Amino acid sequence: MSTGRKLAVVGVGYSPVSRKTDLTVHETAYLACKTAIEDSGLKPAEIDGVAQYGFPFEMVTTWEVSETLGIGELQWYTDLSGTGPAGITGVIAAAAAVASGSCDACVVYRTVSRAGGHSGGEGSRTAPKAVGGDMQFSAPYGNFAAPQWFGMYMRRYMHVYGATEEHFGAVAVTQREWAALNERAIFRDPMTMEDYLACRYISEPLRLFDCDLPVTGAGAVIITTAERAKDLRHRPVYIDSWAFGTGPRPDWFQWPDMANMGSHHAAPKMWQRSQFKPEDVDTAQVYDGFTIITLQWLEALGFCKFGEAGPFVAEGNTRLGGKLPTNTNGGMLNIGRVHGISHVIEAVEQLRGNLGPRQVANARVAVAANGGGPTAGCMTFYRE
Amino acid sequence: MSQAPQLPRPLPLPDKFTQFYWDAAKRHKLAILRCQDCGTFIHMPRPLCRGCLSSNLAPHDTNGLGTVYTYTQTHYIYHPYWADKAPYVVALVELEEDPSVRIVSNIVECPIDQVHIGMPVEVVFEELADEVSIPQFRPRQSPS
Ligand SMILES: [Zn+2]
Numbered sequence: 304m305s306t307g308r309k310l311a312v313v314g315v316g317y318s319p320v321s322r323k324t325d326l327t328v329h330e331t332a333y334l335a336c337k338t339a340i341e342d343s344g345l346k347p348a349e350i351d352g353v354a355q356y357g358f359p360f361e362m363v364t365t366w367e368v369s370e371t372l373g374i375g376e377l378q379w380y381t382d383l384s385g386t387g388p389a390g391i392t393g394v395i396a397a398a399a400a401v402a403s404g405s406c407d408a409c410v411v412y413r414t415v416s417r418a419g420g421h422s423g424g425e426g427s428r429t430a431p432k433a434v435g436g437d438m439q440f441s442a443p444y445g446n447f448a449a450p451q452w453f454g455m456y457m458r459r460y461m462h463v464y465g466a467t468e469e470h471f472g473a474v475a476v477t478q479r480e481w482a483a484l485n486e487r488a489i490f491r492d493p494m495t496m497e498d499y500l501a502c503r504y505i506s507e508p509l510r511l512f513d514c515d516l517p518v519t520g521a522g523a524v525i526i527t528t529a530e531r532a533k534d535l536r537h538r539p540v541y542i543d544s545w546a547f548g549t550g551p552r553p554d555w556f557q558w559p560d561m562a563n564m565g566s567h568h569a570a571p572k573m574w575q576r577s578q579f580k581p582e583d584v585d586t587a588q589v590y591d592g593f594t595i596i597t598l599q600w601l602e603a604l605g606f607c608k609f610g611e612a613g614p615f616v617a618e619g620n621t622r623l624g625g626k627l628p629t630n631t632n633g634g635m636l637n638i639g640r641v642h643g644i645s646h647v648i649e650a651v652e653q654l655r656g657n658l659g660p661r662q663v664a665n666a667r668v669a670v671a672a673n674g675g676g677p678t679a680g681c682m683t684f685y686r687e
Numbered sequence: 688m689s690q691a692p693q694l695p696r697p698l699p700l701p702d703k704f705t706q707f708y709w710d711a712a713k714r715h716k717l718a719i720l721r722c723q724d725c726g727t728f729i730h731m732p733r734p735l736c737r738g739c740l741s742s743n744l745a746p747h748d749t750n751g752l753g754t755v756y757t758y759t760q761t762h763y764i765y766h767p768y769w770a771d772k773a774p775y776v777v778a779l780v781e782l783e784e785d786p787s788v789r790i791v792s793n794i795v796e797c798p799i800d801q802v803h804i805g806m807p808v809e810v811v812f813e814e815l816a817d818e819v820s821i822p823q824f825r826p827r828q829s830p831s
């Protein structure tokens with residue numbers, strides 16, 4: 304990808320991530336950025352770019368982070384909100400900024416509060432009397448929330464490709480196997496297909512175990528130039544390529560083919576810009592806000608054919624030792640909904656090669672992807 | 688939930704771009720904005736045509752026929768009105784006159800387990816409080 308300067312990810316980190324905490328979202332933003340800065344070996348004053356992606360009710364601004372952490376004079380910063388494909392939105396923005404020379408070292412973070420969780424978070428329990436905007440065409444029908452929308456995407460996907468509920472269950476069961484290997488995961492007890500099928504529906508065919516886990520916490524990533532990365536703490540992980548995609552109609556319900564998603568538009572663009580091909584990828588960290596999204600990313604990225612991701616996962620290809628170890632930290636289904644920046648962090652940590660029992664042997668190329676429905680963003684990383 | 692007071696179904700809050708839709712519903716018509724220059728149907732309502740950027744748009748009374756594109760049965764109670772009504776169907780209906788227009792609807796006058804993708808449906812109107820009507824779809828009864 305001809306983006307300008309060669310880029311490296313040099314720092315990653317999380318705040319504590321939990322379902323119940325006394326930490327405010329501000330504390331989690333500061334702690335995640337502090338952890339990532341210390342992980343990189345950069346001094347706060349050497350950072351001259353800050354980016355974040357967040358929803359208004361849980362947003363911690365780039366100003367607040369810069370002032371609190373002594374980051375100092377910013378050459379470039381952006382507060383992104385709303386329509387982007389989750390946490391990777393800010394990471395792609397930061398990559399473009401460092402590549403172009405707008406800044407030299409950029410910290411990017413995503414802060415989430417449990418209230419923002421869409422599968423039973425406090426934020427979903429409101430009782431409006433009247434609703435405006437585009438939602439005036441949905442609220443009178445009891446259509447309020449992402450699990451309902453993805454329930455409709457799932458139903459269409461099942462209709463077009465003959466997918467079964469067990470195919471979605473295979474994602475949940477496999478990711479729980481990975482979570483058992485990750486001491487940071489919140490859900491680590493084994494899950495069987497029987498457990499999955501016995502679990503309650505949120506919006507049929509979408510079950511509770513198809514949903515990620517609402518948490519409070521934050522993740523952060525630091526991007527700088529390959530040149531600057533040479534003498535920092537970790538072996539650099541390089542950025543190869545990225546792409547966004549929305550498809551032709553960025554609207555949840557008017558989106559033309561709901562058996563597919565924005566991922567099917569982002570992924571081919573990324574491969575056009577990449578030095579790698581799908582078969583070069585050693586591990587994939589793909590969005591799992593809902594299990595349908597994981598299946599769609601596996602297909603969109605070319606790891607299997609359209610409609611075949613369910614059998615691909617059910618046959619064990621995404622397990623430890625499988626053809627394409629996927630969501631190796633257990634995913635947001637199990638570590639909590641850090642809204643996708645966790646997929647970037649896991650890709651980077653896999654390429655560093657120090658993940659203990661869940662390390663993918665000799666991982667050299669990794670993909671991270673975020674977003675579902677009309678919104679999608681993906682990146683490829685590698686080590687030399 | 689059982690102790691919560693029974694709240695009414697949330698009402699639409701019309702604005703300058705959507706007033707026509709709810710006015711049409713009051714007279715039992717499903718109206719969709721249509722570009723008077725290139726014919727494109729515009730939904731959700733917008734002030735410009737997606738096809739040609741014209742602002743020469745006018746409501747078009749559709750024939751009210753459609754097909755279920757996809758649907759879900761919602762079990763989780765997002766709003767107290769549905770506390771004793773779940774599971775309930777939320778469907779996307781594509782219109783016969785332009786299948787690229789999809790309307791969110793419950794499928795009424797139909798057992799929940801009879802709803803299916805490809806089901807022919809027709810619009811009916813449900814009267815809510817304060818002279819508000821909302822379009823709903825039911826299995827098609829008129830010959831098509
Ligand atoms: Zn037009």
